[in-house]
Amino acid sequence: xxxxxxxxxxxxxxxxxxxxxxxxxxxxxxxxxxxxxxxxxxxxxxxxxxxxxxxxxxxxxxxxxxxxxxxxxxxxxxxxxxxxxxxxxxxxxxxxxxxxxxxxxxxxxxxxxxxxxxxxxxxxxxxxxxxxxxxxxxxxxxxxxxxxxxxxxxxxxxxxxxxxxxxxxxxxxxxxxxxxxxxxxxxxxxxxxxxxxxxxxxxxxxxxxxxxxxxxxxxxxxxxxxxxxxxxxxxxxxxxxxxxxxxxxxxxxxxxxxxxxxxxxxxxxxxxxxxxxxxxxxxxxxxxxxxxxxxxxxxxxxxxxxxxxxxxxxxxxxxxxxxxxxxxxxxxxxxxxxxxxxxxxxxxxxxxxxxxxxxxxxxxx
Numbered sequence: 412x413x414x415x416x417x418x419x420x421x422x423x424x425x426x427x428x429x430x431x432x433x434x435x436x437x438x439x440x441x442x443x444x445x446x447x448x449x450x451x452x453x454x455x456x457x458x459x460x461x462x463x464x465x466x467x468x469x470x471x472x473x474x475x476x477x478x479x480x481x482x483x484x485x486x487x488x489x490x491x492x493x494x495x496x497x498x499x500x501x502x503x504x505x506x507x508x509x510x511x512x513x514x515x516x517x518x519x520x521x522x523x524x525x526x527x528x529x530x531x532x533x534x535x536x537x538x539x540x541x542x543x544x545x546x547x548x549x550x551x552x553x554x555x556x557x558x559x560x561x562x563x564x565x566x567x568x569x570x571x572x573x574x575x576x577x578x579x580x581x582x583x584x585x586x587x588x589x590x591x592x593x594x595x596x597x598x599x600x601x602x603x604x605x606x607x608x609x610x611x612x613x614x615x616x617x618x619x620x621x622x623x624x625x626x627x628x629x630x631x632x633x634x635x636x637x638x639x640x641x642x643x644x645x646x647x648x649x650x651x652x653x654x655x656x657x658x659x660x661x662x663x664x665x666x667x668x669x670x671x672x673x674x675x676x677x678x679x680x681x682x683x684x685x686x687x688x689x690x691x692x693x694x695x696x697x698x699x700x701x702x703x704x705x706x707x708x709x710x711x712x713x714x715x716x717x718x719x720x721x722x723x724x725x726x727x728x729x730x731x732x733x734x735x736x737x738x739x740x741x742x743x744x745x746x747x748x749x750x751x752x753x754x755x756x757x758x759x760x761x762x763x764x765x766x767x768x769x770x771x772x773x774x775x776x
Contacts, residue, residue, distance in 0.1 A: 431723070438724050443564040446727070447571030449734055450479070452607065453614040458576050472576030476569055483565065490642050602745040610737050616701055621651040624693050631685045632665070637672055643686075651690065652730045654713050656721075658690040708736060712756050 434441055454475045461471040575582075583603055590596040629644025637643070643665055650657035666683035673679040716736045721729035736756065743753030 435723055438728075439560070439564075442724060442727055442731075443567035444571060445731055446564075447568040448575065449614065449731060450568055450572040451575035452611040452734075453618060454479070454572065454576060455607065455611045456615050462579075468579040469577040472573050475576060476573040479572075480569055486645055490645055494642065598745070602742060605745055606738055606741045609741055610734060613702060613737050614734060617652070617698070620693060620698055620701065621648045624648065624651055624689060627689055628661075628686055631689070632682055635669075635682055635685070637665075637669060637682055643668075647686070647690075651693070652733075653726075654717060654733060656717060656729070658687070658694065661690070662687050708733070708740070709756050712736065 457475060458468065458471045461474075462468055466474075583600065586603060587596045587600055590599050625644040625646075625648030627644075628647040629641045632640035632643050643661075646664065647661055650661045653660070662683045665686050666680070669679040669682035670676065673682075713733060713736065717729050717732045720732035720735065724731075740753055740756045743749035743756065
């Protein structure tokens with residue numbers, strides 16, 4: 412019996428590892444389901460508002476999912492052609508950037524040439540190995556496979572969100588019925604409502620902020636004269652779901668494209684500087700003010716979560732990392748054994764007096 416706690420902890424660790432291994436290998440199945448739940452959570456405040464004015468849940472769900480589908484279709488139709496053209500021009504763009512930054516890249520080129528000469532000296536006497544070329548799938552086959560997978564995933568996401576929004580309070584009632592005692596029913600219902608309310612508010616607020624940021628970025632780049640600036644507005648909207656990493660990536664991409672487009676480096680730098688300024692104002696002032704302190708996260712925890720889920724599921728995993736963290740934080744705050752973890756994930760500062768009081772209580776116990 413004395414080894415029972417250690418055995419229990421070992422089993423919990425094994426179960427946790429098994430869940431992550433399953434998530435890694437079943438990404439194509441699990442990811443659309445997760446995104447469907449997140450989309451339903453994002454739209455649920457709007458659905459509740461429509462229900463309060465007399466619109467039935469199935470009708471509001473159909474309207475919201477249809478509107479979302481039309482927005483996605485419009486974004487794809489507006490950007491697909493231009494992005495395809497840009498993808499063909501990437502080598503030429505790279506050469507133009509090298510020419511404009513020739514003063515910076517000359518030293519790098521000298522070092523690269525020297526390293527190649529050293530490598531040749533070491534391999535001149537060696538027998539040149541015979542190269543084996545593995546034939547890769549054609550570009551058209553790869554594109555069609557990607558389009559089919561993306562279309563199937565989008566269909567699963569939208570249909571699942573439609574069913575979840577149309578069911579109203581059904582899942583909450585099922586959860587309450589599954590709990591054995593009244594205390595557990597109350598706790599489960601309170602936790603689910605807290606998760607739904609705070610995560611849906613967070614997602615809807617962040618989506619709205621990112622949409623406004625995308626409009627501002629697109630407008631600013633249009634004023635500067637950057638071609639197809641609306642695509643960079645769409646990119647800013649999507650990249651801003653990635654905390655820290657997305658804004659940095661957007662600045663670099665806009666900087667590279669503006670160097671190719673504009674004649675002078677000084678004028679070209681106005682585009683990434685304006686992009687960076689808008690993202691800094693959004694990240695440091697607007698979002699903290701609108702989201703509120705209770706949903707602010709520990710910066711280290713957010714960064715590590717984004718890195719982990721990005722490694723596990725790629726870019727889609729990084730996009731859902733922060734909503735995952737919000738859900739986990741709310742659950743920790745509603746279960747006493749997990750309060751310590753919830754406190755660690757929070758951005759709230761612990762006052763020195765509170766720390767002394769907690770230490771004194773622990774010592775007295």
